[in-house]
Amino acid sequence: MTTGQLRADIEAGSELGARRSKAPLLEQAEMDHLLDIFSSEAKFSAVDLGDEVVLSFDGSGNLDSGTRVDELYSYQSHRGADMLELFGIDYSYKAVKTILSYEAQWMKTAQLNLIAPLQYGAMPDLGRYSKPDGPIPNWSELMPLGRIAEAREAQEAAVEHAVADMEFVAEGMWEAGADGMDFDTAGAAGDADFLAALTAIAAIRQKYPDVGIELGMASECVLGMHGQLTYEGSRLAGMWPKDQLRMAEAAGATIFGPAVNVNTTRSVAWNVARACTIIKPCMADARIPVHPNVGMGVGGVPMSPYPPADATSRVSRALVDILKCDGL
Amino acid sequence: MGDPLGMACSHALASGMGGMRTAGDLVGRMQMTRGMRLQDAKTYVAERLGVGVADLADPITMHEVRRDFGLGRIPVQELTYPTHAGAMEAKFHIAEVLDVPINSVRRFEECAGIRAVAGRPTQGGAL
Numbered sequence: 001m002t003t004g005q006l007r008a009d010i011e012a013g014s015e016l017g018a019r020r021s022k023a024p025l026l027e028q029a030e031m032d033h034l035l036d037i038f039s040s041e042a043k044f045s046a047v048d049l050g051d052e053v054v055l056s057f058d059g060s061g062n063l064d065s066g067t068r069v070d071e072l073y074s075y076q077s078h079r080g081a082d083m084l085e086l087f088g089i090d091y092s093y094k095a096v097k098t099i100l101s102y103e104a105q106w107m108k109t110a111q112l113n114l115i116a117p118l119q120y121g122a123m124p125d126l127g128r129y130s131k132p133d134g135p136i137p138n139w140s141e142l143m144p145l146g147r148i149a150e151a152r153e154a155q156e157a158a159v160e161h162a163v164a165d166m167e168f169v170a171e172g173m174w175e176a177g178a179d180g181m182d183f184d185t186a187g188a189a190g191d192a193d194f195l196a197a198l199t200a201i202a203a204i205r206q207k208y209p210d211v212g213i214e215l216g217m218a219s220e221c222v223l224g225m226h227g228q229l230t231y232e233g234s235r236l237a238g239m240w241p242k243d244q245l246r247m248a249e250a251a252g253a254t255i256f257g258p259a260v261n262v263n264t265t266r267s268v269a270w271n272v273a274r275a276c277t278i279i280k281p282c283m284a285d286a287r288i289p290v291h292p293n294v295g296m297g298v299g300g301v302p303m304s305p306y307p308p309a310d311a312t313s314r315v316s317r318a319l320v321d322i323l324k325c326d327g328l
Numbered sequence: 329m330g331d332p333l334g335m336a337c338s339h340a341l342a343s344g345m346g347g348m349r350t351a352g353d354l355v356g357r358m359q360m361t362r363g364m365r366l367q368d369a370k371t372y373v374a375e376r377l378g379v380g381v382a383d384l385a386d387p388i389t390m391h392e393v394r395r396d397f398g399l400g401r402i403p404v405q406e407l408t409y410p411t412h413a414g415a416m417e418a419k420f421h422i423a424e425v426l427d428v429p430i431n432s433v434r435r436f437e438e439c440a441g442i443r444a445v446a447g448r449p450t451q452g453g454a455l
Contacts, residue, residue: 080340
């Protein structure tokens with residue numbers, strides 16, 4: 001891409017992000033800095049010395065070199081992870097509940113062998129509670145039939161199941177020595193999914209005052225699959241990161257992870273400009289650390305299991321430089 | 329996840345504090361457990377260790393600081409630490425130095441009979 005094309009993409013990405021999320025455009029100096037990062041011909045890009053942030057590494061490990069504890073050790077000692085996360089490949093609290101004693105034993109073993117703070121992570125994954133996977137009528141089938149009230153009731157019933165499962169797993173993990181819990185891709189099934197995560201977090205916080213709790217989002221805007229659900233008096237449907245953060249703080253999370261999904265038809269520069277614009281309103285008022293998600297296909301990182309290091313590093317640097325975030 | 333070089337290592341080198349090579353795990357622990365924002369967590373850890381904030385991401389300085397406080401270090405082929413604090417032992421020191429509760433340390437104390445807790449079994453557990 002030429003410098004002119006990059007500049008146009010950065011401006012267009014910020015403009016779209018600002019229009020959709022009702023956030024201010026990035027300032028000119030910020031767009032100029034993004035242009036510097038993305039027009040560099042260097043193979044790698046990095047923040048200035050002293051500007052380093054904490055990397056929470058949701059889903060640490062790659063399952064290709066021994067046990068999960070081996071992988072966690074490798075992330076701690078060979079890959080510079082500041083925090084670690086034990087997880088099951090199903091990555092759903094509903095699924096983890098059925099094998100909790102097994103997962104909790106892994107947590108204990110991992111804690112005996114690791115020094116870096118280690119949390120357990122999975123998704124609230126509300127959709128798993130609907131038929132045919134779960135006991136609740138499927139709201140995605142009810143809504144097209146116009147049975148809106150039933151669809152809403154079904155989601156409310158699913159929230160109760162999900163909250164119970166998340167509390168159950170958190171209790172087991174805390175008893176096994178976990179430093180924290182990660183509720184990742186919250187809101188993936190919409191506002192009821194987000195409400196389930198918030199409700200579980202509040203209950204867990206009350207029960208375990210010292211537990212770390214990370215709330216990571218599924219996307220930049222909470223979908224209104226229910227549409228009428230509220231938390232602390234605020235309607236959850238349609239929330240963007242700034243208000244999502246406010247909910248996370250109210251519930252008792254200690255780390256908030258906003259997520260902005262990439263548009264795979266646009267450039268990395270476009271996606272990063274859009275992500276920065278959408279997340280930036282979080283930063284000034286945050287009372288807890290903000291760690292934007294930067295996995296594959298999120299935050300501007302290309303949607304590939306093998307992203308080029310130059311792309312990953314430019315995204316990493318750009319988000320830290322522009323957002324002054326607390327971690328990634 | 330993703331391939332480690334393209335994801336984990338790239339992020340770590342581009343913007344990370346360095347984990348146990350430096351004080352990244354200590355700053356991360358204050359964020360996770362206390363919800364401290366980055367600058368507050370860095371300042372807190374630096375003060376507890378008696379170093380400057382800029383030292384926290386310096387592996388040369390932190391190698392010696394971690395040795396002095398028994399906070400655990402990464403063994404390499406040229407340097408091993410069989411008589412120094414590692415894993416759980418280091419977490420006992422981290423809890424003391426940072427004045428922060430570490431759940432696994434409490435559990436270890438209970439299971440080892442170092443600290444009895446009323447109403448809690450010292451073996452087995454709730455599961």
